[in-house]
Amino acid sequence: MSYAQFKDLVKEAVDEFRKIPKTATVRVVSHLDCDGICAVSLMIKALMEDHRVYALSIIQQLNLEVLHELAKEEHEYVIFTDLGSGVVDQIARVLVHKKVFVFDHHELASPAAYPNIVHVNPHRVGINGSKEISGAGVTYMFVKEYNPKLEPLAYLAIIGALGDIQDSEGFLPLNQEILKLAEIHGTMEVRKGLRFFGVHTRPIHKALEYCNDPFIPGVTGSESAAIQFLQDLNIPPKQGKEWRTFSDLTEDERKRLALHIIMRRHKEKLPDDVFGDIYVLPQETTYPQFKDAKEFSTVLNACGRLQKASVGIGACLNDPVFKKKAVTALLQYRREIVDALKWYRENQNTFIRGERYLIINAESNVLPTMIGTMASILAKSGELPEYTYILSMARSANKSTKVSLRIACMQAPEHVDLHGLIMRIVSRVGGESGGHANAAGAIIPTEFEQKFIEQAKAVLSQAALEEQIS
Template sequence: MQDLIKNAIEEFKNLDNKPIRVISHLDSDGLTSASIMLQVLKREKKKFVLSIVKQLNENVLKELSLENYNTIIFTDLGSGYIKLINQYLKNKKIFIFDHHIPDVSEIHSNISHVNPNSSDRIFQISGSGVTYLFAKNLSLENKDLAYLAVIGSIGDSQKFQDLNKQILDDAVDTNKIEIRRGLKMFGAQTKPLYKVLQFSTDPFIPGVTGSEEGALLFMNELGIEVKDNDRFKKLVNLNEEELKKLTTGIILKRLGSEKNPADIFSDVYLLKEEEDESFTKDAREFSTLLNCCGRLDKPSVGIGVCLNNPKFKNIANELMKEYKIELINGLNWFYNNKDKMIKGNNYLIMNAQENIRDTLIGTITSIISKANIYRENTILISMAYTIDNNIKVSMRICNGDNSEIDLREILKEITEDKWESGGHKYACGCLIPIENEQEFINKSVDVLNRKVY
């Protein structure tokens, strides 16, 4: 990895002063990757033009080949498209900072490819993490950007091991992030406590998760008020005594139904310079805010949030309301139609067509995969129409983070390399032409019916 970074730095320092083209992905990891790179370029007094894309494909690369830029930087994407980059961008200087598995081993000399991962070994690191390590090695001044890579890693559901641990340590050392031990629950800073309990899937709370009435009753039984001076009480508002009551109550509720009832705590990563009870205080909620901006086709707002622009923070907070409505509508559609979906012993295929936004289909599938609706290791395939007559396909595995199942291999078997695909072991996807809709479904059923898990 160090040799890859060293070579990229040497190539970077030899660049002329012409504007640089930057391409990144629209999710949390992509937006944090882009934000790190933009600040690096600004500090190096380099001009740049940024584009955020849903995914890299042949059409995007064809367009880039026609643009008048000598240098193109890809962050959080590119490794899975080296074959096409070799084909279309052979006359340009290319930098790739990514963590996805490369599609080929042969890389042309015009490409500086920084990626520690291969089919033989996978490190815990995100695209933003790779971008950050380049930035840090270029100049220690950039060490203050480590917190953005932490947010990106959380957005990709990664563990703080391997290279990620080094990056987290940098974020703590620069006084950007504070680590506290707390309840795993999402929304501690911004959501009413009863809503946090109602939607808590990790930890799952029998009789409470999935039920607003159950959550309110649970709080009443514990003697915790729902409101404090006409404001809904949040998890971060609880005093020490209330927090003890809550944790004890959750563990008791989980006794007899969960393998480890006391497994309700985790590290919480708080941004020290952000306001309490804001969407940007907790790194997990910050990551969700960025995903919201990207998924609602407002990635520039997410970049503005990463660059600490107050105006864009306010816009992003408003977008969160729309994001929640879209997610709720998508989940309601799923619950109203799940009995009509294609099912097997170990899989479910959800063809949402035009009922769920294609940029949200992966997020909704992830939520469903963690909602304890289906048994562990059930494979979910979801599909949604795009505006350009394609279908976005997302694959997830239910509560199978420690499973040996590799969704990428299954998807590769389904697509037979006819359609563009990419992703990770537990979360991947592809894009198929709409005319191949039924063919894809038939092939998926055929392949999954032959799998036994």
């Protein structure tokens, strides 16, 4: 692998980009998740600085249908951020008459170079982009080379990386390099702290209840146990009528809490693995949700899942009105989760249950963008037998059905490959699949739902059987 080669790719893209006439309308397409929103915000910033005109779409999946739509448009220049590499061969063919830029970190459909595509992706030079750098990071490397004034925006690339969970074993060199730049410009600070989610925003007992990494034995997964735990430590969960967050605690209370979390974890491999790097935006003064980079990434994911990507982009561009809307979106997203779980509890009799699988077809009762979140929460809830496959489905507007596959467990075992399984099912029915070993999904034509369910039963029960034997 070669970092120098990666930078050459970036430089080449800058040279090509400068050839775009400033009067041309640039077509921009990005991915509908936190990383995609951060990536496109960086690109928009660069275009705005240039006073260029652009047309924007945020999509869940780039496929032939979208490419054919783009082919029909008059725009001569197309930019893809956080997507494109997986279909680069199709882009070359369908958008053959356009000049295309791809800034991505997903795996390549093909290593080939195409004359109409400027393709910046670390995989092209042997760097594992899926782990090393986000789509926002790749876009950032380009943007800062193109316009050095934008170098301080490094923090957006880190929020994108956090959204894609690239920090789980610490950042790798390219993300580290970007983080360093954010620190130099004072747009991000790394602090050591209790690694749990919702430090500024979640009631402390809720943060403890949902804390599964680090896992707190006897507390994680139970609201009443979390409240009891706090009361035993003499930490009042409420101040007057308001629930307290971790950031409301006194220094003394924080220390006590940390100590007792470690004590609870005395049987775990690394009991004190509760401290870690916290990424803070020191200049942020608007809403607490944007102060912590991880929470910022959750806000952006919420905007994406509620089809309000533009609100997320506005928040990334630091627009106070959009920031307020983004916080509202987060609250709405939490309500959607509650609704989805409520639907799940009330419709148990409609589910298909097998030896070690559960198939939930929500049809139009749950938003297609929420079905994966619902399955993830069930997977971590502890209420299903360990290693049960959870396949959830919900319909989109365009006669397609979104499918998510998860496995019930606190820590997924090594041999599980959910992406492989869903690919097997999809290959028998038709549709598109994506994802990785611990979380995978697919989009299938709604008319194939029944066929898909039949094949899923066969594949999942076989997988369960194979695991028993091995």
